[in-house]
Amino acid sequence: MTTHPTDTDAYITIEPYDGPVVVNFHGAIVASTTNALLLKERGYEPVFYIPKDRVEMAFLQANDHRTTCPHKGEARYWSITAEGEAADNAVWAYDTPHEGVAAIAGHVAFDRRHVTIDAG
Template identity: 30%
Template sequence: MQRIPPAPGQESVWDYPRPPRLEPTAKHLRVVFNGVVIAETRRGQRVLETSHPPVYYFPPEDVQSQYLVPSPRRTFCEWKGQGAYYHVRVGDRQANHAAWYYPEPTPAFATLRNYLAFYAGLMDECTVDGVVALPQPGGFYGGWITPDIVGPFKGAPETWDW
């Protein structure tokens, strides 16, 4: 693994902390699925963790909950606690396990309670300040990659030992 040095105005995921840091962001975050804006906010939060692009979380009141269908999937994060999932359904299209949240996060992430994150690769478009975000490689982690973030990024199979 060779760290990519950030240019002015960029962040390196290798400068992010472990354990991860939670911070508010006023960036304009937007999620679109099947032609409908599912979530949009300027009051999001982002989780920054070594080797991962930021994961953006939306306040529940800025998410169109009528498009969320509870999923039976549960996962566990050593930092944030037990995660729960939603399918996203708009019209005749559904993206399974496409959004997740922490109903009872750990104390360090208490302000993240019920905020929702979305897998960019399962949505039609996710943007940060109008820039289309690419999904974090591998399909397991939910980071959003924009040109102001440099890696390399954890997620692809050959990176699991990082």
């Protein structure tokens, strides 16, 4: 487990998730792995980070959207398109995350408002 103390009000932990994780978008399985990471950040819902090599990147379209988190760094985004449906900025990654959260490099996360995540 990695702990990243950021200040007195926030912290981040990252741990391997023990079990399978499947990400579904309108009937299409867009990611499936037994090697997910679970990132917990105080004040936010836990987020699964999936290794990029376990994501069906053909469903994703890179775009120019970027955000910056003071604790993790700069995120870049993708939209998802499958089964005639689309969701903008529904997937993100920190390509060069801050040192304390370096474990999420090479992983992507999915916005739960747009996908179904089954974790066993």
